[in-house]
Amino acid sequence: MYNPRSMKASGDIEEFILQVALGNRSAFRELYVRTSAKLFGVCLRVLKDRAEAEDALQEVFIKIWQRASSFAANDYSPMSWLIVIARNHAIDRIRARKPEAADIDEMADLSDDRPNPEASAVELSERRRIEACLEELDAARADAVRGAYLDGYSYQELAVRHDVPVNTMRTWLRRSLLKLKECLTR
Template identity: 75%
Template sequence: MAENITELIGRVALRDRSAFRALYAATSAKLFGVCLRILRDRAEAEDALQEIFVRIWNNADRFTASDTSPMSWLIAVARNHAIDRIRARKPQAVDIDEAVGIADDAPSPEQEAVATDERSRIQACLETLDAARADAVRGAYMEGYSYQELADRHGIPVNTMRTWLRRSLMKLKECLTQ
């Protein structure tokens, strides 16, 4: 098979179209697999394969049978082309001076300090509630449980759970305003 591919590449170098078709039929599946493995996108691998065969058509005269096996040469052409496509995807580096105006979405140290203080105040107020009611408040407002889920978890009617939550929020509001 290697001799056959070597012969086909030699004929492609002489611009033999039937040899090119035969080379494509014999090697395209393998080269497509190489492209797909590197590019990880079927459509892009198909486009790359077409470009690779254009390169093979234009550069077949550069292949020398004594240097390497024909499949190794073809795979190297495919691999290098696929890697070039990946490199071309990457955005160009931006000058650091242009990045000065980009806002940082992270909270400032002052905002972090205020948030930490608020969390500790809320936690302290939650601790003043009955344990079951504090658990219900955490479940409803921090974990997203529904009234029904909380009522089932605590073994009480839904309307009782609503009352618990309403009264607990009033106590929390009073605690936080002190």
């Protein structure tokens, strides 16, 4: 079964987070030294502005300090836990900064595009599973998923980039996500 925690040689990072949960300030400092460049990269990629990404990184590390005790209670690998905090914060910031029409229709019928149970099983190594599954999608749709994850594009922005109405974009992406899910759990 998919278990990223066992895949990552990140024992040190995990140990630092657990120490931070105990209020260990030097562990916090060490965690910052080892992970801030990656987490800053995540914020910068989404926010596209150094000053704002630096503000975001401050908030991210404050959240890490405050939430470290919840780390042990979930199944995240250490780096994915940190990156999720950074990405969610950066995306919350950018969504709050650029409010857009909230009501995108999500009720479109997706049932005619259910994953085909006879789809040929693909041998996937545990690693890069998501990459392999993205390759099973149309190139444009895989691009939309990547753009959303890496650059923090909203439905609105994806719709503009792919030149389709926003409701169409949402239906597209949701179908892609169902296919991805099917592939990831195959």
